[in-house]
Amino acid sequence: MVKTRVVLMPQYMGKFQCIGSKCEDNCCYGWKVNIDNKTYKKYRKSNESSLKFLLNLNIKRNRSNASPENYAKIKMKQNGDCPFLEEDKLCKIHKELGPEFLSKVCRIYPKFTNIVNEVYEESATLSCPEMARLVLLNRDIMEFDELEESADIDNNIMRQININDIRYSNKVKKYFWELRIFIITLLQNRKYSITNRLIILGLFLKKLQECVNSEKIKIVPSIIQEYNNIIESGDLEKYLDSIPVNLSIQMELMKEFNDHRFSTGFSQNARPYINCVTEFLSGIEYTDKAKIEDIVKLYGEAYLNIYEPFMKDHEYILENLLVNYVFNQLFPIESKWGVFDDYMRLVIYYSLIKMLLIGMSAYNEKLDERLIIRLVYSFSRAVEHNNVFFNNTFELFKQNGYNTMAYMAILIKN
Numbered sequence: 026m027v028k029t030r031v032v033l034m035p036q037y038m039g040k041f042q043c044i045g046s047k048c049e050d051n052c053c054y055g056w057k058v059n060i061d062n063k064t065y066k067k068y069r070k071s072n073e074s075s076l077k078f079l080l081n082l083n084i085k086r087n088r089s090n091a092s093p094e095n096y097a098k099i100k101m102k103q104n105g106d107c108p109f110l111e112e113d114k115l116c117k118i119h120k121e122l123g124p125e126f127l128s129k130v131c132r133i134y135p136k137f138t139n140i141v142n143e144v145y146e147e148s149a150t151l152s153c154p155e156m157a158r159l160v161l162l163n164r165d166i167m168e169f170d171e172l173e174e175s176a177d178i179d180n181n182i183m184r185q186i187n188i189n190d191i192r193y194s195n196k197v198k199k200y201f202w203e204l205r206i207f208i209i210t211l212l213q214n215r216k217y218s219i220t221n222r223l224i225i226l227g228l229f230l231k232k233l234q235e236c237v238n239s240e241k242i243k244i245v246p247s248i249i250q251e252y253n254n255i256i257e258s259g260d261l262e263k264y265l266d267s268i269p270v271n272l273s274i275q276m277e278l279m280k281e282f283n284d285h286r287f288s289t290g291f292s293q294n295a296r297p298y299i300n301c302v303t304e305f306l307s308g309i310e311y312t313d314k315a316k317i318e319d320i321v322k323l324y325g326e327a328y329l330n331i332y333e334p335f336m337k338d339h340e341y342i343l344e345n346l347l348v349n350y351v352f353n354q355l356f357p358i359e360s361k362w363g364v365f366d367d368y369m370r371l372v373i374y375y376s377l378i379k380m381l382l383i384g385m386s387a388y389n390e391k392l393d394e395r396l397i398i399r400l401v402y403s404f405s406r407a408v409e410h411n412n413v414f415f416n417n418t419f420e421l422f423k424q425n426g427y428n429t430m431a432y433m434a435i436l437i438k439n
Protein backbone atom coordinates (compact mmCIF):
# COMPACT_ATOMS: atom_id res chain seq x y z
CA MET A 26 0.00 0.00 0.00
CA VAL A 27 1.25 3.50 -0.86
CA LYS A 28 2.15 5.46 2.26
CA THR A 29 0.49 8.88 2.35
CA ARG A 30 0.68 12.06 4.43
CA VAL A 31 -1.59 15.03 5.14
CA VAL A 32 -0.72 18.22 3.29
CA LEU A 33 -2.09 21.72 3.87
CA MET A 34 -1.63 24.19 1.04
CA PRO A 35 -3.03 27.41 -0.41
CA GLN A 36 -5.17 26.65 -3.46
CA TYR A 37 -2.74 28.43 -5.80
CA MET A 38 -0.20 25.62 -5.24
CA GLY A 39 -2.32 23.19 -7.23
CA LYS A 40 -2.32 25.53 -10.25
CA PHE A 41 1.42 26.07 -10.64
CA GLN A 42 3.30 24.94 -13.70
CA CYS A 43 6.66 26.27 -14.81
CA ILE A 44 6.13 28.23 -18.04
CA GLY A 45 9.70 27.54 -19.22
CA SER A 46 10.65 29.48 -22.34
CA LYS A 47 7.64 31.80 -21.91
CA CYS A 48 8.99 33.02 -18.56
CA GLU A 49 10.07 36.69 -18.59
CA ASP A 50 13.11 35.63 -16.56
CA ASN A 51 14.43 32.24 -15.50
CA CYS A 52 15.48 30.72 -12.24
CA CYS A 53 18.76 29.35 -13.57
CA TYR A 54 21.27 32.03 -12.62
CA GLY A 55 22.89 33.53 -9.58
CA TRP A 56 22.13 30.70 -7.15
CA LYS A 57 24.27 28.03 -5.64
CA VAL A 58 22.66 24.87 -7.08
CA ASN A 59 23.32 21.75 -5.06
CA ILE A 60 23.10 18.25 -6.54
CA ASP A 61 21.88 15.51 -4.22
CA ASN A 62 23.77 12.21 -4.21
CA LYS A 63 21.02 10.19 -5.95
CA THR A 64 20.99 12.61 -8.90
CA TYR A 65 24.79 12.75 -8.96
CA LYS A 66 24.92 8.96 -9.33
CA LYS A 67 22.38 9.08 -12.17
CA TYR A 68 24.62 11.57 -13.98
CA ARG A 69 27.63 9.32 -13.54
CA LYS A 70 25.72 6.41 -15.09
CA SER A 71 24.21 8.42 -17.94
CA ASN A 72 25.31 7.34 -21.42
CA GLU A 73 23.83 10.37 -23.20
CA SER A 74 26.99 11.28 -25.08
CA SER A 75 26.15 14.91 -25.92
CA LEU A 76 25.55 15.64 -22.25
CA LYS A 77 28.27 13.46 -20.73
CA PHE A 78 31.00 15.94 -21.51
CA LEU A 79 29.01 18.90 -20.10
CA LEU A 80 28.04 16.97 -16.97
CA ASN A 81 31.65 15.99 -16.29
CA LEU A 82 32.80 19.54 -16.84
CA ASN A 83 30.18 21.34 -14.78
CA ILE A 84 29.10 19.07 -11.93
CA LYS A 85 31.66 19.18 -9.14
CA ARG A 86 31.72 17.26 -5.86
CA ASN A 87 31.37 19.31 -2.67
CA ARG A 88 34.50 18.35 -0.78
CA SER A 89 33.76 20.13 2.49
CA ASN A 90 30.66 19.60 4.68
CA ALA A 91 28.98 17.50 1.99
CA SER A 92 25.69 15.81 2.89
CA PRO A 93 23.30 13.62 0.81
CA GLU A 94 21.48 16.86 -0.11
CA ASN A 95 24.52 18.88 -1.17
CA TYR A 96 26.69 16.06 -2.40
CA ALA A 97 27.82 18.04 -5.46
CA LYS A 98 27.11 21.37 -7.13
CA ILE A 99 26.71 22.96 -10.55
CA LYS A 100 29.67 25.13 -11.53
CA MET A 101 27.95 28.28 -12.77
CA LYS A 102 29.34 30.36 -15.65
CA GLN A 103 31.22 33.56 -14.82
CA ASN A 104 28.13 35.68 -15.46
CA GLY A 105 26.21 33.49 -12.98
CA ASP A 106 24.18 31.58 -15.62
CA CYS A 107 23.64 27.85 -15.41
CA PRO A 108 25.79 26.05 -18.04
CA PHE A 109 22.85 23.75 -18.88
CA LEU A 110 20.50 26.60 -19.79
CA GLU A 111 19.95 26.80 -23.55
CA GLU A 112 19.12 29.81 -25.72
CA ASP A 113 15.41 28.97 -25.71
CA LYS A 114 15.59 29.30 -21.88
CA LEU A 115 15.03 25.56 -21.43
CA CYS A 116 17.20 23.23 -19.40
CA LYS A 117 19.37 20.82 -21.44
CA ILE A 118 19.22 18.12 -18.74
CA HIS A 119 15.41 18.31 -18.62
CA LYS A 120 15.20 18.30 -22.42
CA GLU A 121 17.56 15.40 -23.11
CA LEU A 122 17.25 13.18 -20.03
CA GLY A 123 13.83 14.10 -18.65
CA PRO A 124 12.56 15.76 -15.44
CA GLU A 125 13.57 12.78 -13.29
CA PHE A 126 17.21 13.70 -13.96
CA LEU A 127 16.89 17.19 -12.49
CA SER A 128 18.48 17.68 -9.08
CA LYS A 129 16.12 17.84 -6.13
CA VAL A 130 16.57 21.63 -5.83
CA CYS A 131 15.63 22.25 -9.49
CA ARG A 132 12.75 19.77 -9.40
CA ILE A 133 11.13 21.32 -6.32
CA TYR A 134 11.73 25.05 -6.89
CA PRO A 135 9.80 27.33 -6.25
CA LYS A 136 7.93 25.17 -3.72
CA PHE A 137 8.94 24.57 -0.12
CA THR A 138 7.49 22.84 2.94
CA ASN A 139 7.05 23.54 6.63
CA ILE A 140 5.99 20.75 8.96
CA VAL A 141 3.59 21.76 11.74
CA ASN A 142 3.02 18.83 14.04
CA GLU A 143 2.62 16.01 11.52
CA VAL A 144 1.12 18.12 8.77
CA TYR A 145 3.18 19.09 5.71
CA GLU A 146 2.41 22.71 4.80
CA GLU A 147 3.34 23.47 1.22
CA SER A 148 3.82 26.96 -0.13
CA ALA A 149 6.17 28.81 -2.42
CA THR A 150 8.73 31.55 -2.75
CA LEU A 151 7.66 34.57 -4.78
CA SER A 152 11.06 34.69 -6.50
CA CYS A 153 9.41 32.85 -9.43
CA PRO A 154 7.33 35.38 -11.44
CA GLU A 155 4.74 32.77 -12.49
CA MET A 156 4.22 31.76 -8.87
CA ALA A 157 4.07 35.43 -7.82
CA ARG A 158 1.25 35.93 -10.39
CA LEU A 159 -0.72 32.97 -9.00
CA VAL A 160 -0.30 34.11 -5.40
CA LEU A 161 -0.94 37.82 -5.84
CA LEU A 162 -3.35 38.31 -8.73
CA ASN A 163 -6.27 36.33 -7.39
CA ARG A 164 -9.15 38.68 -6.47
CA ASP A 165 -10.79 36.10 -4.22
CA ILE A 166 -9.87 35.49 -0.60
CA MET A 167 -6.87 33.12 -0.43
CA GLU A 168 -8.14 29.69 0.61
CA PHE A 169 -6.38 26.57 1.84
CA ASP A 170 -6.98 22.87 1.14
CA GLU A 171 -6.09 19.84 3.20
CA LEU A 172 -5.18 16.89 0.98
CA GLU A 173 -3.40 13.57 1.08
CA GLU A 174 -0.32 12.92 -1.00
CA SER A 175 2.15 10.10 -1.43
CA ALA A 176 4.81 10.16 1.28
CA ASP A 177 7.42 9.55 -1.46
CA ILE A 178 7.07 13.01 -3.01
CA ASP A 179 10.29 15.00 -2.53
CA ASN A 180 10.17 18.28 -0.67
CA ASN A 181 12.38 21.06 0.55
CA ILE A 182 11.77 21.37 4.30
CA MET A 183 12.37 24.86 5.68
CA ARG A 184 10.83 24.78 9.16
CA GLN A 185 9.52 22.13 11.49
CA ILE A 186 7.65 22.61 14.77
CA ASN A 187 5.54 20.56 17.10
CA ILE A 188 3.28 22.96 18.96
CA ASN A 189 2.11 20.20 21.30
CA ASP A 190 5.63 19.79 22.63
CA ILE A 191 5.62 19.94 26.43
CA ARG A 192 8.34 22.64 26.27
CA TYR A 193 5.79 25.04 24.77
CA SER A 194 3.09 24.51 27.39
CA ASN A 195 3.85 27.96 28.83
CA LYS A 196 4.87 29.63 25.58
CA VAL A 197 2.91 31.62 23.02
CA LYS A 198 3.60 28.82 20.47
CA LYS A 199 0.93 26.84 22.28
CA TYR A 200 -1.65 29.15 20.69
CA PHE A 201 -0.22 28.88 17.21
CA TRP A 202 -3.48 27.91 15.52
CA GLU A 203 -5.66 30.43 17.39
CA LEU A 204 -3.19 33.20 16.46
CA ARG A 205 -2.85 32.10 12.86
CA ILE A 206 -6.63 32.01 12.34
CA PHE A 207 -7.06 35.41 14.02
CA ILE A 208 -4.27 37.04 11.96
CA ILE A 209 -5.29 35.62 8.58
CA THR A 210 -8.95 36.52 9.22
CA LEU A 211 -7.92 40.08 10.16
CA LEU A 212 -5.70 40.46 7.08
CA GLN A 213 -8.57 39.25 4.90
CA ASN A 214 -11.16 41.55 6.52
CA ARG A 215 -12.05 43.81 3.60
CA LYS A 216 -14.19 46.11 5.75
CA TYR A 217 -10.88 47.77 6.69
CA SER A 218 -8.20 49.22 4.39
CA ILE A 219 -4.99 47.23 4.21
CA THR A 220 -3.26 50.06 6.10
CA ASN A 221 -5.72 49.81 8.97
CA ARG A 222 -5.60 45.99 9.03
CA LEU A 223 -1.83 46.18 9.47
CA ILE A 224 -2.03 48.80 12.20
CA ILE A 225 -4.66 46.81 14.12
CA LEU A 226 -2.39 43.77 13.82
CA GLY A 227 0.44 45.82 15.34
CA LEU A 228 -1.70 46.95 18.27
CA PHE A 229 -2.76 43.37 18.87
CA LEU A 230 0.81 41.99 18.71
CA LYS A 231 2.08 44.75 20.99
CA LYS A 232 -0.45 43.64 23.56
CA LEU A 233 0.48 40.01 22.96
CA GLN A 234 4.17 40.86 23.49
CA GLU A 235 3.33 42.53 26.83
CA CYS A 236 1.47 39.40 27.85
CA VAL A 237 4.52 37.25 26.87
CA ASN A 238 6.86 39.58 28.82
CA SER A 239 4.72 39.33 31.96
CA GLU A 240 4.37 35.55 31.48
CA LYS A 241 0.58 35.70 31.36
CA ILE A 242 0.29 33.31 28.44
CA LYS A 243 -3.06 31.92 29.59
CA ILE A 244 -4.82 35.19 28.70
CA VAL A 245 -3.93 34.92 24.97
CA PRO A 246 -7.43 33.57 24.03
CA SER A 247 -9.09 36.47 25.88
CA ILE A 248 -6.90 39.02 24.04
CA ILE A 249 -7.93 37.42 20.75
CA GLN A 250 -11.58 37.65 21.82
CA GLU A 251 -11.16 41.28 22.91
CA TYR A 252 -9.65 42.21 19.51
CA ASN A 253 -12.31 40.30 17.61
CA ASN A 254 -14.91 42.42 19.43
CA ILE A 255 -13.02 45.66 18.71
CA ILE A 256 -12.68 44.79 15.03
CA GLU A 257 -16.35 43.87 14.77
CA SER A 258 -17.48 47.08 16.51
CA GLY A 259 -15.44 49.42 14.26
CA ASP A 260 -14.58 51.49 17.37
CA LEU A 261 -10.97 51.91 16.27
CA GLU A 262 -11.79 53.75 13.01
CA LYS A 263 -11.50 57.26 14.51
CA TYR A 264 -8.18 56.45 16.14
CA LEU A 265 -6.83 54.88 12.93
CA ASP A 266 -7.80 57.97 10.91
CA SER A 267 -6.02 60.24 13.39
CA ILE A 268 -2.61 58.56 12.92
CA PRO A 269 -0.42 61.14 11.14
CA VAL A 270 1.33 60.62 7.81
CA ASN A 271 5.06 61.35 7.73
CA LEU A 272 6.59 60.83 4.31
CA SER A 273 9.98 62.36 5.24
CA ILE A 274 10.59 59.64 7.81
CA GLN A 275 9.50 56.99 5.28
CA MET A 276 12.09 58.35 2.86
CA GLU A 277 14.83 58.40 5.50
CA LEU A 278 14.10 54.80 6.44
CA MET A 279 14.07 53.83 2.78
CA LYS A 280 17.44 55.50 2.27
CA GLU A 281 18.95 53.67 5.22
CA PHE A 282 17.66 50.40 3.86
CA ASN A 283 19.01 51.01 0.37
CA ASP A 284 22.40 52.31 1.55
CA HIS A 285 22.77 49.22 3.67
CA ARG A 286 21.59 46.87 0.92
CA PHE A 287 23.96 48.35 -1.63
CA SER A 288 26.91 48.39 0.80
CA THR A 289 26.60 44.61 1.31
CA GLY A 290 26.91 44.01 -2.45
CA PHE A 291 24.71 41.95 -4.76
CA SER A 292 24.87 38.49 -6.22
CA GLN A 293 23.95 37.85 -9.85
CA ASN A 294 20.34 36.99 -9.02
CA ALA A 295 19.77 40.57 -7.84
CA ARG A 296 20.09 41.97 -11.39
CA PRO A 297 16.32 42.59 -11.85
CA TYR A 298 16.08 44.11 -8.36
CA ILE A 299 18.84 46.63 -9.13
CA ASN A 300 16.78 47.77 -12.15
CA CYS A 301 13.75 48.26 -9.88
CA VAL A 302 15.71 50.32 -7.36
CA THR A 303 17.19 52.42 -10.18
CA GLU A 304 13.66 53.14 -11.44
CA PHE A 305 12.53 54.02 -7.91
CA LEU A 306 15.42 56.47 -7.46
CA SER A 307 14.89 58.10 -10.88
CA GLY A 308 11.12 58.24 -10.41
CA ILE A 309 11.37 60.46 -7.35
CA GLU A 310 14.66 62.11 -8.46
CA TYR A 311 16.46 60.74 -5.44
CA THR A 312 20.11 61.78 -5.54
CA ASP A 313 22.69 62.66 -2.88
CA LYS A 314 22.29 66.34 -3.73
CA ALA A 315 18.48 66.45 -3.91
CA LYS A 316 16.62 68.19 -1.09
CA ILE A 317 14.50 65.83 1.03
CA GLU A 318 11.43 68.12 0.64
CA ASP A 319 11.67 67.88 -3.18
CA ILE A 320 11.94 64.09 -3.04
CA VAL A 321 9.03 63.86 -0.61
CA LYS A 322 6.92 66.10 -2.89
CA LEU A 323 7.44 63.82 -5.92
CA TYR A 324 6.92 60.70 -3.80
CA GLY A 325 3.67 62.14 -2.36
CA GLU A 326 2.42 63.08 -5.84
CA ALA A 327 3.18 59.62 -7.24
CA TYR A 328 1.27 58.10 -4.34
CA LEU A 329 -1.77 60.33 -4.81
CA ASN A 330 -1.91 60.33 -8.61
CA ILE A 331 -0.81 56.81 -9.50
CA TYR A 332 -0.38 54.37 -6.60
CA GLU A 333 -3.54 55.12 -4.60
CA PRO A 334 -5.99 55.16 -7.56
CA PHE A 335 -4.63 51.78 -8.74
CA MET A 336 -4.54 50.19 -5.28
CA LYS A 337 -8.11 51.26 -4.49
CA ASP A 338 -9.28 48.49 -6.82
CA HIS A 339 -6.36 46.12 -6.28
CA GLU A 340 -5.82 45.96 -2.52
CA TYR A 341 -6.26 42.20 -2.75
CA ILE A 342 -2.72 42.06 -4.19
CA LEU A 343 -1.25 43.45 -0.96
CA GLU A 344 -3.61 41.29 1.09
CA ASN A 345 -2.40 38.16 -0.72
CA LEU A 346 1.22 39.22 -0.23
CA LEU A 347 0.69 39.51 3.53
CA VAL A 348 -1.42 36.37 3.95
CA ASN A 349 1.13 34.34 2.02
CA TYR A 350 3.91 35.69 4.26
CA VAL A 351 1.94 34.86 7.43
CA PHE A 352 1.27 31.33 6.22
CA ASN A 353 4.70 30.39 4.93
CA GLN A 354 6.78 32.11 7.62
CA LEU A 355 4.66 30.49 10.37
CA PHE A 356 4.19 34.09 11.55
CA PRO A 357 4.41 35.26 14.31
CA ILE A 358 5.78 32.53 16.48
CA GLU A 359 8.35 30.52 14.62
CA SER A 360 11.36 32.77 15.08
CA LYS A 361 13.83 33.41 17.84
CA TRP A 362 12.59 37.01 18.02
CA GLY A 363 9.55 38.17 19.98
CA VAL A 364 6.11 38.51 18.41
CA PHE A 365 6.43 42.29 18.09
CA ASP A 366 9.85 41.95 16.45
CA ASP A 367 8.30 39.55 13.97
CA TYR A 368 5.63 42.15 13.28
CA MET A 369 8.38 44.71 12.57
CA ARG A 370 9.90 42.36 10.00
CA LEU A 371 6.52 41.99 8.32
CA VAL A 372 6.03 45.78 8.26
CA ILE A 373 9.53 46.39 6.86
CA TYR A 374 8.83 43.81 4.13
CA TYR A 375 5.46 45.37 3.25
CA SER A 376 6.55 48.99 3.39
CA LEU A 377 9.70 48.49 1.34
CA ILE A 378 7.61 46.93 -1.42
CA LYS A 379 5.07 49.75 -1.18
CA MET A 380 7.70 52.52 -1.26
CA LEU A 381 9.56 50.96 -4.18
CA LEU A 382 6.28 50.61 -6.09
CA ILE A 383 5.44 54.29 -5.54
CA GLY A 384 8.83 55.41 -6.90
CA MET A 385 8.66 52.92 -9.79
CA SER A 386 5.17 54.09 -10.70
CA ALA A 387 6.48 57.68 -10.91
CA TYR A 388 9.26 56.50 -13.26
CA ASN A 389 6.91 54.43 -15.45
CA GLU A 390 4.09 57.00 -15.17
CA LYS A 391 1.72 54.13 -14.37
CA LEU A 392 1.20 51.21 -12.04
CA ASP A 393 -0.07 47.85 -13.25
CA GLU A 394 0.08 44.14 -12.43
CA ARG A 395 3.18 43.56 -14.57
CA LEU A 396 5.15 46.16 -12.67
CA ILE A 397 4.07 44.74 -9.31
CA ILE A 398 5.05 41.19 -10.29
CA ARG A 399 8.41 42.43 -11.61
CA LEU A 400 9.17 44.13 -8.30
CA VAL A 401 7.89 41.35 -6.04
CA TYR A 402 9.81 38.51 -7.69
CA SER A 403 12.98 40.65 -8.00
CA PHE A 404 12.72 41.73 -4.36
CA SER A 405 12.27 38.13 -3.29
CA ARG A 406 15.39 37.03 -5.20
CA ALA A 407 17.59 39.83 -3.88
CA VAL A 408 16.27 40.33 -0.38
CA GLU A 409 14.18 37.42 0.90
CA HIS A 410 16.75 34.89 -0.25
CA ASN A 411 19.39 36.77 1.74
CA ASN A 412 18.62 36.16 5.40
CA VAL A 413 21.82 37.73 6.68
CA PHE A 414 20.98 40.95 4.94
CA PHE A 415 17.39 41.06 6.21
CA ASN A 416 18.51 40.30 9.76
CA ASN A 417 21.14 43.06 9.62
CA THR A 418 18.60 45.62 8.38
CA PHE A 419 16.23 44.63 11.11
CA GLU A 420 18.96 45.05 13.77
CA LEU A 421 19.84 48.45 12.30
CA PHE A 422 16.20 49.56 12.64
CA LYS A 423 16.21 48.42 16.25
CA GLN A 424 19.51 50.14 17.09
CA ASN A 425 18.08 53.39 15.72
CA GLY A 426 15.07 53.08 18.02
CA TYR A 427 12.53 52.50 15.24
CA ASN A 428 11.07 49.43 16.98
CA THR A 429 7.94 51.16 18.25
CA MET A 430 4.33 51.07 17.11
CA ALA A 431 4.56 54.79 16.26
CA TYR A 432 7.37 54.16 13.74
CA MET A 433 5.62 51.11 12.34
CA ALA A 434 2.47 53.18 11.72
CA ILE A 435 4.59 55.81 9.94
CA LEU A 436 6.04 53.15 7.67
CA ILE A 437 2.62 51.70 6.89
CA LYS A 438 0.56 54.86 6.37
CA ASN A 439 0.65 57.24 3.37
Ligand code: SF4
Pocket residue numbers: 042043044045048049050051052053134135152153154155156
Ligand atom coordinates in the same frame (compact mmCIF):
# COMPACT_ATOMS: atom_id res chain seq x y z
S1 SF4 B 1 11.21 31.32 -12.59
FE1 SF4 B 1 9.39 29.99 -12.35
S2 SF4 B 1 8.29 30.03 -14.35
FE2 SF4 B 1 10.34 30.93 -14.64
S3 SF4 B 1 11.62 29.24 -15.37
FE3 SF4 B 1 11.86 29.26 -13.12
S4 SF4 B 1 10.25 27.92 -12.24
FE4 SF4 B 1 9.73 28.32 -14.43
